[in-house]
Amino acid sequence: MNKIHLFVIGCIGAGLWACSSVRKVYVQTDKVPITTLSAPDDSMQAFIAPYKQQLAAEMDRQIGYATDNLKRGRPEGSLGNFVVDATLSFLEREGSIPEQRYVCIMNNGGLRSPISQGIITVGDIYKLMPFDNTVVVAKLPKNALDSICQYLTSSGGEPIAGFTMNEGSCQVNSPSDPDTLYVVTSDYLFNGGDHMDFFGMHYSYRNTGVFLRDILIQEVEERDTIRPVIDDRITLE
Amino acid sequence: MMKRRLFIQQSALLGAGVSVAPTLFATPKIPDQLEKLTILHTNDTHSNIETFPEDHAKYPGQGGVARRHTVIQNIRSSEKNALLLDAGDIFQGTPYFNKFEGTLEMKLMSQMGYDCATIGNHDFDAGLEGFVKAYQFADFPFVCANYDFTNTPLNGLTSSYQIFQKGPFKVGVFGLGVGLNGLVPSVLYGDTVHQAPIPIANNIAKHLRFEESCDLVICLSHLGYHPKQFDDCDTLLAAESENIDLIIGGHTHTFLDRPEVHKNKVGEQVLINQVGWAGLALGRIDFYLGEKKRHERHKLVMV
Numbered sequence: 001m002n003k004i005h006l007f008v009i010g011c012i013g014a015g016l017w018a019c020s021s022v023r024k025v026y027v028q029t030d031k032v033p034i035t036t037l038s039a040p041d042d043s044m045q046a047f048i049a050p051y052k053q054q055l056a057a058e059m060d061r062q063i064g065y066a067t068d069n070l071k072r073g074r075p076e077g078s079l080g081n082f083v084v085d086a087t088l089s090f091l092e093r094e095g096s097i098p099e100q101r102y103v104c105i106m107n108n109g110g111l112r113s114p115i116s117q118g119i120i121t122v123g124d125i126y127k128l129m130p131f132d133n134t135v136v137v138a139k140l141p142k143n144a145l146d147s148i149c150q151y152l153t154s155s156g157g158e159p160i161a162g163f164t165m166n167e168g169s170c171q172v173n174s175p176s177d178p179d180t181l182y183v184v185t186s187d188y189l190f191n192g193g194d195h196m197d198f199f200g201m202h203y204s205y206r207n208t209g210v211f212l213r214d215i216l217i218q219e220v221e222e223r224d225t226i227r228p229v230i231d232d233r234i235t236l237e
Numbered sequence: 238m239m240k241r242r243l244f245i246q247q248s249a250l251l252g253a254g255v256s257v258a259p260t261l262f263a264t265p266k267i268p269d270q271l272e273k274l275t276i277l278h279t280n281d282t283h284s285n286i287e288t289f290p291e292d293h294a295k296y297p298g299q300g301g302v303a304r305r306h307t308v309i310q311n312i313r314s315s316e317k318n319a320l321l322l323d324a325g326d327i328f329q330g331t332p333y334f335n336k337f338e339g340t341l342e343m344k345l346m347s348q349m350g351y352d353c354a355t356i357g358n359h360d361f362d363a364g365l366e367g368f369v370k371a372y373q374f375a376d377f378p379f380v381c382a383n384y385d386f387t388n389t390p391l392n393g394l395t396s397s398y399q400i401f402q403k404g405p406f407k408v409g410v411f412g413l414g415v416g417l418n419g420l421v422p423s424v425l426y427g428d429t430v431h432q433a434p435i436p437i438a439n440n441i442a443k444h445l446r447f448e449e450s451c452d453l454v455i456c457l458s459h460l461g462y463h464p465k466q467f468d469d470c471d472t473l474l475a476a477e478s479e480n481i482d483l484i485i486g487g488h489t490h491t492f493l494d495r496p497e498v499h500k501n502k503v504g505e506q507v508l509i510n511q512v513g514w515a516g517l518a519l520g521r522i523d524f525y526l527g528e529k530k531r532h533e534r535h536k537l538v539m540v
Contacts, residue, residue: 022536025453025482026267026525027508029495029539032308033299033518036288040303041310044348048286048303051333051341058336132330209362209422214335 059123064220067227070115072108075152075236078228079111079128080159085229086219087135087184087212088161093222096208097137097184100174103162104184105148107194111159120220129213133186138205140181140198145170147198157234168237186212265538271525274406274453275319277309278522280487281514282323283330283359284342289515300516302345308519309349316523318404321350324487325357325414325459328371330515338363339371347376353399355412355457356381357487361425365390380412380457383437385430398441400449406526409445412457413438415488416468434460434469435477442480452526453482461488462511475499475507482535483522486511496522498539506537 070079084104091097113127145163149170152158163172176182180203187207190199220226288301313319327346328339339360346354356379360368369390372379382397398411413434417426438456445451462471471486479502486509496510512520525540 022534023529024527024536024538026265026271026527026538026540027496028267028523028525029510030521030523031494031512031518032312032521034288034301034304034308034516036298036304038304038307038311040288040301041306042303044303044306044345047348048341048345051337052287055332055336058332126332207420207422209425 059121059126061122062119063122063125063217064120064224064226066115066117066120067225069117070226070228072111072114073230074108074155075157075165075234076159076230076232077108078230079114080106080108081161081229081231081233082115082226083111083128083212083216084159084161086223087215090215090219090222091135091137091184091208097182098176100162101176102137102182102184103172104160105189105196106159106186107189107196108155108158109194110186110188115226120226122217125213125216125220129216131188131213133188133212135208135210135212135215136185136187136190136205137208138183138185138190138199139203140183140201141203142177142179142181144181144183144198144201145172147201151196151198152234153236157236160233163233165234165236167235265540267525267540268527271527272405273316273318274403274408274524274526275312275316276322276455276483276485276520276522276524277312277319278322278324278485278510278512278520279305279516280324280459280485280511281326281357281490282342282516283326283514284328284334284339285331285515286333286341286345287331296515296517302349302516305516305519306345306349312521313350318406320352320401320403320408320410322410322455322457322485323351323354324457324485324511325355325412326359326487326514327354327357329359329362334362338367340374343371343373343375347374351377352401353377353410353412353457354379355459355487356384356395356414357459358415358417358421361417361421361429364425365427365429369394380410381414382411382441383432383434384414385432387430388428390427391429397437398445400445400451406452407450409442409449409451409454410457411438411441411445411455413460413474415459415461434458435474438474438478438481442478446480450529452529453524454480456481456484457487458484459487462486462491462493462509463489471509471511472499475501475509477502478507479503479505481507482524482537483508483510485520490514496520498537503534505534508537 072079088104092099189196289296327342379395381395401408442454445454471484491511492513496508501507512518
């Protein structure tokens with residue numbers, strides 16, 4: 001019964017459509033996953049091989065020397081201190097930010113591998129920072145510092161530069177503006193990563209588009225010798 | 238319970254039948270005599286040259302251009318009317334880009350036989366000069382309808398659209414790019430002017446369908462799929478345009494299992510598809526086109 005109804009309506013419908021000059025286009029779709037079930041094309045594999053080798057050589061390129069191990073740590077670690085200090089000094093040297101005005105906050109979780117004492121290669125920096133995180137420069141209200149301070153207290157510490165946290169209370173190193181806190185961070189954290197919600201208070205921001213990883217590579221090349229720094233920039237209550 | 242569900246399904250079908258179209262009811266059969274046009278597509282491949290390692294947390298043993306090449310060759314050996322397209326963000330994501338500045342991606346896409354691509358926001362990452370340098374190694378055209386490159390090194394290197402003759406079919410392909418401000422550092426895109434995509438899309442699609450008499454009009458869009466995150470996106474483009482048959486999207490790395498059927502401004506159907514990122518999959522859509530009619534409207538029948 002129903003089927004007949006459907007058929008009749010179908011026929012009327014088809015008739016109407018035909019009048020208005022409709023071209024039927026039948027569509028069949030498929031999504032073809034690329035997996036190990038498809039053997040790699042030999043000639044393309046051979047074409048890629050020398051690039052792969054060159055890349056391996058690039059990863060092995062020596063860019064500096066670490067006098068000691070740089071490690072993650074809380075409330076502060078030499079690895080985190082290196083990353084935030086390098087970021088600020090790179091941006092200052094490049095003229096992207098005025099000197100001494102900015103503070104920097106990154107996250108311990110984003111530092112994926114320590115740097116061992118000895119030669120530092122490009123590959124070491126890729127291991128430390130495999131993500132394509134870019135650097136963001138933001139303006140926040142001054143009281144954002146209180147929120148940052150609370151965050152550091154509850155997390156037990158993250159890599160910071162340009163301000164100190166002394167027994168749970170925070171102070172910028174060089175007061176530059178009574179109303180504004182100038183902050184450098186990664187796009188990941190700025191966009192809500194690791195629940196650093198205080199970035200939601202921003203007045204304005206700029207994504208520099210520069211990879212944090214590239215900054216670190218260039219900074220190691222610039223400094224040549226990296227000495228681990230622990231300077232009690234964070235002490236918890 | 239079963240009966241009730243059946244009743245609901247049938248009512249829904251009847252309702253749809255009155256308002257939409259007759260062909261939704263039965264599984265439609267493709268008439269034998271129709272010729273086939275095969276569209277293959279990728280987006281956001283992001284310099285992923287190699288297959289992800291077997292111990293990769295998310296995509297073990299997936300992707301890789303040499304494997305993609307095999308898949309494409311297999312399809313091409315049985316389909317004579319095939320077009321291979323990319324919706325942008327070819328660059329950035331692995332050290333291959335940092336080291337070879339996009340040249341390898343262009344060489345490999347040329348070897349795979351890409352017919353056309355559009356420029357994504359990350360394709361500015363080597364700068365405009367960098368793109369031009371890498372583009373020397375490509376033998377396929379880029380379509381960008383809403384980037385004005387007049388005062389840049391890319392002037393004359395891209396076009397708004399391309400028309401491909403595949404067997405009996407004329408296929409119009411045009412490209413749309415995402416707004417660059419705040420997304421790409423201005424030093425990289427220089428004097429590129431981004432224009433509102435949807436009015437431009439409508440002009441070009443109309444031109445392609447009626448003046449150029451294209452059998453199929455395809456938009457390579459790097460606007461992104463999401464309705465909220467971006468001002469102009471593929472779903473909005475679908476709803477506010479006409480004369481486009483297929484939107485191949487990118488930018489948002491959206492994994493769609495199959496193309497979505499949307500309604501355009503005048504109630505015609507338009508497909509949106511996007512296949513994630515990193516070359517994890519190749520999208521494939523086969524179109525069987527019926528007899529050509531003057532000033533026709535297209536009625537898509539999903540098989």
